Amino acid sequence: MxxxxxxxxxxxxxxxxxxxxxxxxxxxxxxxxxxxxxxxxxxxxxxxxxxxxxxEEGVSVTVFFDEGTSEDQMLAVKSEIEKRPEVKEIHYESADAAWEGYKEEYLGGYTDGFTENPLADSANLQIYLKDVSMQAALVTYIESIDTVRDVKRSEVTADxxxxxxxxxxxxxxxxxxxxxxxxxxxxxxxxxxxxxxxxxxxxxxxxxxxxxxxxxxxxxxxxxxxxxxxxxxxxxxxxxxxxxxxxxxxxxxxxxxxxxxxxxxxxxxxxxxxxxxxxxxxxxxxxxxxxxxxxxxx
Known part of the structure; x- marks a missing residue:
């Protein structure tokens, strides 16, 4: 033109x-x-x-480990899970941190009568996903790890x-x-x-x-x-x-x-x-x- x-x-x-x-x-x-x-x-x-x-950001998958699993082993598992494409972020909570949080939330800081940590085997990983529709695939993978005792998730919420x-x-x-x-x-x-x-x-x-x-x-x-x-x-x-x-x-x-x-x-x-x-x-x-x-x- x-x-x-x-x-x-x-x-x-x-x-x-x-x-x-x-x-x-x-x-x-x-x-x-x-x-x-x-x-x-x-x-x-x-x-x-x-x-x-x-x-969705508030929905997490919580991973608990077998008794006797060391912190190094847990952190190693954390590093492997972080490589998964569906994972957004992971928070590691030690047994001591879990007990401190429990005391503050449910006991008002009262600790008399407890000489040992009753949550000694409650160390866990809290995993947040990029998309909750990927939860099933991630849970299947985590359950295949030898040191994992239990995986808590909310299927109804995710679905x-x-x-x-x-x-x-x-x-x-x-x-x-x-x-x-x-x-x-x-x-x-x-x-x-x-x-x-x-x-x-x-x-x-x-x-x-x-x-x-x-x-x-x-x-x-x-x-x-x-x-x-x-x-x-x-x-x-x-x-x-x-x-x-x-x-x-x-x-x-x-x-x-x-x-x-x-x-x-x-x-x-x-x-x-x-x-x-x-x-x-x-x-x-x-x-x-x-x-x-x-x-x-x-």
């Missing part, structure tokens, strides 16, 4: 926005409404996944959290697909309306020898511009809604925000902005390109 044709196409794309204001507003409203819903669902689902991930993660992934994918299909359908209809309005103009361009690309390009540019505007508006609205909602919850329900920490708006928008812009521009491009190609027979 020659440079003057390029700037002409871009200019026509901008002019087309003003030539058919109702068509432009309808297209922007269509994309904006769909991306507004997408942004809301995105924020909610990301926070739910964050809550689940926070809960529940793993199931929630999968459910959120399916829900996210379903919502995205539905919104994309609805957006492309609606933008195609609005582009068709725009083409009908300018049918005579397009026929004249064809009669005087305009190429297929020359006729089609301004519509594609127009679709992309509509996609950008239609993405930006809901992003601004959702930003203030989310920020104010989180501020209100943290102020009025401080206890809830401690139990269920919400993601900061900046972290949400690190992903939401590029995704929303890509979807908006993609919808504008695909909707205009395919519709123009279908109805103009160029």
């Amino acid at each position: 020659r440079i003057n044709s390029f700037f002409y196409t871009i200019g026509q794309g901008f002019k087309n926005l003003g030539r058919n204001k109702w068509y432009t507003l309808a297209s922007i409203a269509t994309i904006g409404a769909c991306l507004f819903l997408f942004g809301l669902f995105f924020s909610i689902i990301n926070n739910i996944q964050h809550f689940v991930h926070t809960a 529940t959290l793993s199931g929630l993660n999968k459910l959120m992934a399916y829900v996210s994918m379903g919502i995205i697909i539905i919104l994309l299909c609805v957006s492309i359908f609606l933008i195609s209809n609005t582009v068709t309306m725009g083409i009908a309005v300018r049918k005579d103009e397009i026929n004249i361009m064809k009669y005087i020898g305009a190429t297929d690309f020359f006729v089609r390009a301004p519509f594609v540019v127009e679709g992309i511009l509509i996609g950008i505007i239609g993405s930006a508006i809901p992003l601004v609205i959702i930003y203030y809604i989310y920020k104010n909602a989180i501020s209100y919850v943290n102020t009025k329900f401080a206890m809830l925000s401690t139990i269920l920490p919400f993601l900061p708006v900046e972290q949400i928008y690190n992903d939401l902005v590029p995704i929303s812009m890509a979807i908006g521009i993609g919808i504008g491009f695909l909707g205009s390109f395919t519709t123009v190609r279908k109805h103009l027979h160029v």
